[in-house]
Amino acid sequence: MKALIVAPSWIGDTVLAQALFMRLHEQTPHLQLDALAPRWVAPVLERMPEIAQIIDSPFAHGELSLKARRRLARQLAQNGYQRAYVLPNSIKSALIPFIADIPERIGFVGETRYGLINRRHTLNKALLPQMAERFAQLAETPGAPLPRPLPLPQLISSSAQRAATLSTLGLDLPEKLAVFCPGAEYGPAKRWPARHFATLASSLADQGYGVWLLGSAKDQAIGDQIVDQADAARPPRNLCGATSLTQAIDLLAAASFVVCNDSGLMHVAAALGRPLIAVYGSSSPGFTPPLSAQATIIRLELACSPCFQRECPLGHLDCLNKLDPQRVLDACLLKAPG
Numbered sequence: 001m002k003a004l005i006v007a008p009s010w011i012g013d014t015v016l017a018q019a020l021f022m023r024l025h026e027q028t029p030h031l032q033l034d035a036l037a038p039r040w041v042a043p044v045l046e047r048m049p050e051i052a053q054i055i056d057s058p059f060a061h062g063e064l065s066l067k068a069r070r071r072l073a074r075q076l077a078q079n080g081y082q083r084a085y086v087l088p089n090s091i092k093s094a095l096i097p098f099i100a101d102i103p104e105r106i107g108f109v110g111e112t113r114y115g116l117i118n119r120r121h122t123l124n125k126a127l128l129p130q131m132a133e134r135f136a137q138l139a140e141t142p143g144a145p146l147p148r149p150l151p152l153p154q155l156i157s158s159s160a161q162r163a164a165t166l167s168t169l170g171l172d173l174p175e176k177l178a179v180f181c182p183g184a185e186y187g188p189a190k191r192w193p194a195r196h197f198a199t200l201a202s203s204l205a206d207q208g209y210g211v212w213l214l215g216s217a218k219d220q221a222i223g224d225q226i227v228d229q230a231d232a233a234r235p236p237r238n239l240c241g242a243t244s245l246t247q248a249i250d251l252l253a254a255a256s257f258v259v260c261n262d263s264g265l266m267h268v269a270a271a272l273g274r275p276l277i278a279v280y281g282s283s284s285p286g287f288t289p290p291l292s293a294q295a296t297i298i299r300l301e302l303a304c305s306p307c308f309q310r311e312c313p314l315g316h317l318d319c320l321n322k323l324d325p326q327r328v329l330d331a332c333l334l335k336a337p338g
Contacts, residue, residue: 081102132288255269296334
């Protein structure tokens with residue numbers, strides 16, 4: 001059996017989809033499971049043993065490029081896929097498996113994709129409140145109950161991979177390492193303030209921790225703010241924008257514990273089994289929680305949250321501004337090994 005995954009366009013969603021991949025392998029021994037994925041999420045799929053091959057999806061968010069999709073579909077048609085699991089709910093994501101004439105095309109109805117998806121699931125949000133559950137449901141017959149509990153995501157980072165990443169980046173691993181992921185691609189309403197991260201970094205330095213900041217190039221400015229506001233004698237190291245996603249995976253795997261906003265790197269840290277403190281503001285852990293027994297969720301549960309907005313609609317961002325660094329520090333020290 002050869003099957004194709006049309007992967008999500010977000011790092012966190014891709015991690016949450018791993019339970020589906022695990023279920024598919026349980027159901028079909030000797031399954032070859034390939035993934036059609038944007039290049040920015042490919043490093044996550046590369047660390048999943050369930051995925052045999054990754055095919056580059058070169059399309060930007062919202063880009064139709066119908067001629068290019070037809071060309072790619074013709075190439076995929078030669079691979080002999082019997083099934084395609086279409087994880088995004090857009091019409092565009094279902095076009096390539098349809099044009100490639102993959103016999104079974106599985107997904108949620110979404111955007112009225114009746115002609116494109118021929119094994120159609122209808123979403124019941126009450127029965128499937130979590131995104132990971134919605135992905136995993138695609139392994140079942142439409143309408144059948146989802147077997148629980150779900151398998152937890154598990155990304156691979158070997159000691160050799162971690163050593164190679166540290167060597168390439170010229171980094172010496174501290175005896176005690178705290179990694180902060182201060183960014184959140186979705187927007188400011190998911191980001192704990194830089195001044196709070198800075199206070200936490202200084203407090204952890206008092207406890208003998210080295211602190212590294214990880215994120216994309218877009219997070220570099222936030223990282224600089226944290227460095228500027230932290231203890232000048234023992235500042236954290238800002239690695240935002242200085243690593244690839246593959247390298248970030250290995251650095252997260254080397255951490256004593258990780259402090260994250262609700263972000264893609266939060267889900268990566270959870271899937272690496274690292275002790276994790278996840279700070280939530282405008283979003284809800286009921287929908288996209290870190291799937292790990294090692295995760296602690298911290299949130300204020302104000303009446304106005306979760307609002308799921310990119311920026312605070314009330315202008316005060318109390319859900320994060322009022323979340324005291326001492327509370328996060330206490331959670332960190334509880335998570336600290338030993």
